[in-house]
Amino acid sequence: MTDPASTHGGGNLAVPRRILGFAPDAADAWIVHLDCGHRRHVRHRPPLSDYPWLGDPAARAARVGAPIECGRCGRGELPDGAAAYRTTDAFDETTLPAGLRREHTLRAGRWGRVEVLAGRLRFVMPALAVDRELAAGEHAILPPELPHHVEPLGPVRMRVVFLRAPAPDLPRES
Structure with missing residues (x-):
């Protein structure tokens, strides 16, 4: 996708x-x-x-x-069939958890989508040379196990949607 x-x-x-x-x-x-x-x-x-x-x-x-x-x-492409399984509450510049402001990762097989609902947010993912500003209505994809963090750029409202890909249907003898 x-x-x-x-x-x-x-x-x-x-x-x-x-x-x-x-x-x-x-x-x-x-x-x-x-x-x-x-x-x-x-x-x-x-x-x-x-x-x-x-x-x-x-x-x-x-x-x-x-x-x-x-x-x-x-390239930040979600796997085919990735489906949301949890969404955080909306955070603002004062309620944004410290853990999201410092470098962290998603576990293997789990994806995320940072959604900016209002204001501006800096999204940084050094492994993919990403350092960009997201405005209201924009989002960024979080691949599994890649360090990233966010920083509010003034007043902001944002949330994170967590997704997972379906398990592969592999033949018994590959």
Whole structure:
């Protein structure tokens, strides 16, 4: 799910994510299911992409839990099917918790959306080279496990919506 309002940062940065499993596609390539909720096609086509282990079932299985880059996380794209499960109360510049003002992360597999309801808010996520101002009606996407913080820029009202991606439907033998 691409959300142009949330795509931010330094362009095409990739974020290391853990492989949960593999599923074949119709074109004889492999789809990697990642712990962030994204899926990624992986093909062994040297010299452009070098994944010789894809052709061996035991070698693929050994890669479960290993890191691989996710460009969609780097672009701040929510995984397909991500659904809200909790929303905070609205905070203003005086009630904004100290924990949101200092660097913190969301746990693995959990996403967030910072929504500015009124005023202005500074949103900072150094790993993706993000330092931007959000105005009323704007939002920023929070990928899992990436340090970030917010700072009020005068009077502000904001909230955080927490989301999670559906569990991948992986074949028993990938």
